[in-house]
Amino acid sequence: MFSPDGKLVASASDDKTVRLWDISTRNQCEVLEGHTGWVKSVVFSPDGKLVASASSDTTVRLWDASTAKQCGVLEGHTERVNFVVFSPDGNLVASACKDKTVRLWDTSTGKQCGVLEGHTDDVNSAVFSPDGKLVASASDDKTVRLWDTSTEKQCEVLESHSDWVRSAVFSPDGKLVASASDDKTVRLWDTSMGKQCEVLASHTGWVRLVVFSPDGKLVVSASDDETVRLWDTSTGKQCGALGGHTSEVNSAEFSPDAKLVASASSDGTVRLWDTSTGRQCGVLEGHTERVYFVVFSPDGKLVASASKDKTVRLWDTSTGNQCEVLEGHSDWVRSAAFSPDGKLAVSASDDGTVRLWDTSTGKQCGLLYGHTNWVYSAVFSPDGKLVASASKDKTVRLWDITTKTTIEIFESGYGISSIKFHKDGMHLHTSEGVLLKSRLHSRGGNQEPAQPTPFVHIADQWVMYNMKKLLWLPADYRPRCVDVDDTGKKLAIATCSNRIIFISIDSPILPPAYLLPSSDSSGAVIAGQGFLTIVQRLKL
Numbered sequence: 001m002f003s004p005d006g007k008l009v010a011s012a013s014d015d016k017t018v019r020l021w022d023i024s025t026r027n028q029c030e031v032l033e034g035h036t037g038w039v040k041s042v043v044f045s046p047d048g049k050l051v052a053s054a055s056s057d058t059t060v061r062l063w064d065a066s067t068a069k070q071c072g073v074l075e076g077h078t079e080r081v082n083f084v085v086f087s088p089d090g091n092l093v094a095s096a097c098k099d100k101t102v103r104l105w106d107t108s109t110g111k112q113c114g115v116l117e118g119h120t121d122d123v124n125s126a127v128f129s130p131d132g133k134l135v136a137s138a139s140d141d142k143t144v145r146l147w148d149t150s151t152e153k154q155c156e157v158l159e160s161h162s163d164w165v166r167s168a169v170f171s172p173d174g175k176l177v178a179s180a181s182d183d184k185t186v187r188l189w190d191t192s193m194g195k196q197c198e199v200l201a202s203h204t205g206w207v208r209l210v211v212f213s214p215d216g217k218l219v220v221s222a223s224d225d226e227t228v229r230l231w232d233t234s235t236g237k238q239c240g241a242l243g244g245h246t247s248e249v250n251s252a253e254f255s256p257d258a259k260l261v262a263s264a265s266s267d268g269t270v271r272l273w274d275t276s277t278g279r280q281c282g283v284l285e286g287h288t289e290r291v292y293f294v295v296f297s298p299d300g301k302l303v304a305s306a307s308k309d310k311t312v313r314l315w316d317t318s319t320g321n322q323c324e325v326l327e328g329h330s331d332w333v334r335s336a337a338f339s340p341d342g343k344l345a346v347s348a349s350d351d352g353t354v355r356l357w358d359t360s361t362g363k364q365c366g367l368l369y370g371h372t373n374w375v376y377s378a379v380f381s382p383d384g385k386l387v388a389s390a391s392k393d394k395t396v397r398l399w400d401i402t403t404k405t406t407i408e409i410f411e412s413g414y415g416i417s418s419i420k421f422h423k424d425g426m427h428l429h430t431s432e433g434v435l436l437k438s439r440l441h442s443r444g445g446n447q448e449p450a451q452p453t454p455f456v457h458i459a460d461q462w463v464m465y466n467m468k469k470l471l472w473l474p475a476d477y478r479p480r481c482v483d484v485d486d487t488g489k490k491l492a493i494a495t496c497s498n499r500i501i502f503i504s505i506d507s508p509i510l511p512p513a514y515l516l517p518s519s520d521s522s523g524a525v526i527a528g529q530g531f532l533t534i535v536q537r538l539k540l
Contacts, residue, residue: 003065004048011410012039018053020068030068034061041083045090050107052093054081060095060103062110072110076103083125088132092149096123102137102145104152114152118145130174134191138165144179146194156194160187171216176233178219180210186221186229188236198236202229208249213258218275220261222249228263228271230278240278244271251293255300260317262303266290270305272317282320286313293335297342302359304345306333312347314359324362328355335377339384344401346387348378354389356401366404370397377419390419 003010008029009021018032018039037057044051044065051063060081062072079098086093086107093105102123104114121140128135134155135147144158144165163182170177176197177189186200186207205225212219212233219231228249230240247266254261260281261273270291272282289308296303302323303315312326312333331350338345338359345357354375356366373393380387386407387399396419398408463471 003044004046008044008048008065009408009410010042010044010051012042012053014038016055016057018042018051018063020051020065032061032063032068032070034070034073035059037080040081043084043086045086045107046088047090050086050090052084052086052107054084054095056080058097058099060084060093060105062093062107072105072107074103074105074110074112076112076115077101082123085126085128087128087149088130092132094126094128094135096126096137098122100139100141102126102135102147104135104149114147114149116145116147116152116154118154118157119143127170129170129191130172134174136170136177136191140164142181144177144189146177146189146191155191156189158187158189158194158196160196160199161185169210169212171212171233172214173216176212176216178210178212178233180207180221182206184223184225186210186219186231188219188231188233198231200229200231200236200238202238202241203227205248209252211252211254213254213275214256215258218254218258220252220254222252222263224248226265226267228252228261228273230261230273230275240273240275242271242273242278242280244280244283245269247290250291253294253296255296255317256298257300260296260300262294262296262317264291264294264305268307268309270294270303270313270315272303272320282317284313284315284320284322286322286325287311289332292333295337297338297359298340299342302338302342304336304338306336306347308332310349310351312336312345312357314345314362324359326355326357326362326364328364328367329353331374334375337379339380340382341384344380344384346378346380348375348389350374352391354378354387354397354399356387356404366401368397368399368404368406370406370409371395379419388419 011019016035016037020029022029035055035057037055039053039055041054049065051065053061058077058079060074061070064071077097077099081095081097083096084093091107093107095103100119100121100123102116103112106113119139119141123137123139126135126137133149135149137145142161142164146155148155161181161183165179165181175191177191179187184203184205184207188197190197203223203225205223207221207223210219210221217233219233221229226245226247228242229238232239245265245267249263249265251264252261259275261275263271268287268289268291270284271280274281287307287309291305291307293306294303301317303317305313310329310331310333313322314324316323329349329351333347333349336345336347343359345359347355352369352371352373352375354368355364358365371391371393373391375389375391378387378389387401389397394411396410397406400407
């Protein structure tokens, strides 16, 4: 997580520490020690003066970011603390805990100023409304709850759902909350009264997601019942049942002017819908497998779709015609995104790569590789100078799109399935609770240049060289972690069988080979033509 001025990064770890890092030198500045359990979440205050951390040791701790000294131990929780967040003005911290509570803390005194009790199961997250007056919490108890931050009292239990709540979102003005559930409904809640406005109950399958239009007047929901539905937020009435898909709908998105909705389905199509009439105005056919994701360009003139067929496709929203097929990935494409100016697109794939594309020509203009497992998501920074990518390899990577190199790697304890910049340009949220907050920095001055992207990486069960399969690894040699030297030709693998193997590449053109164990623990035999050298295999 970045400090607001972009000069520091704070990291949270299972080693029970929070660490501060200097972006310009990439050196560790401080180790914030005090927690006695895993640190689950870390966040800077809006002014960058404080750091808050949440841990499995049941505490939240406050740290002075300038001195790295602990300035508060916030005790009161009785179980693992899952999440911590500052209010927009920085005066409060909210923490969400396995003990079924949300707690509010005064950052100036470090004292608890509210215990928000009512949930009957783990509380997974909490979020402040845009004006900071409310907190919404989401729980395994199938409810969304609203809390008044000034009185520390529960406003309302939003408990009409009869199954897990998949998502809950504030409207752009903060007056409404929309929730989507496995009970096949979308529900709208009035945040000022803390009451349910409407039950949007036309779906016949699980509701996967709900999205407000940019002006907050409409909501779109996507469901396993093969439909997309439009709802008027002022009346709660359905204003469009967008039927036509023949399989579950995986993604839905409003155009920037809210006049269109694009939906992506496992039936292999993207469909466009007119929000004023609720009618389908385009079936975008061309993909040969399920479509996972759809997104509009900033000007609304293009749609990009990402598919299991290993392609990204660009479509003209005015004609519905396919403009370009972006080919190059060798496995499923999970997501796509446009740069802020719409001139570039970025795609993330199970082949372990992130790719950049020129939207005017459809040509690939950048190959970003370094991830060692599937890449689920990639997004541009608000200024378009960086790309952030999230992977099953438990890392988020920041890439400089000019040099096509990794400039930072942020590690998590789990595979990271999604990543998104907040519209204010300072927050980066991932599926595993990692929050990166940055005024995105430029590389310049006397900073050291980024290291070149390695030519060697691990993808699934293979050592890959220049994106081609080189060496198959049997089960005992599957990596726990991997490192590549600066030349990109030497690989160290810490394996699941508690060994370390070192691989050196002797030729730029290599046939596929197979790694077989030798009779002792000091070497290995390669079945193939011998272009690889196994330097050593060490038993730990």
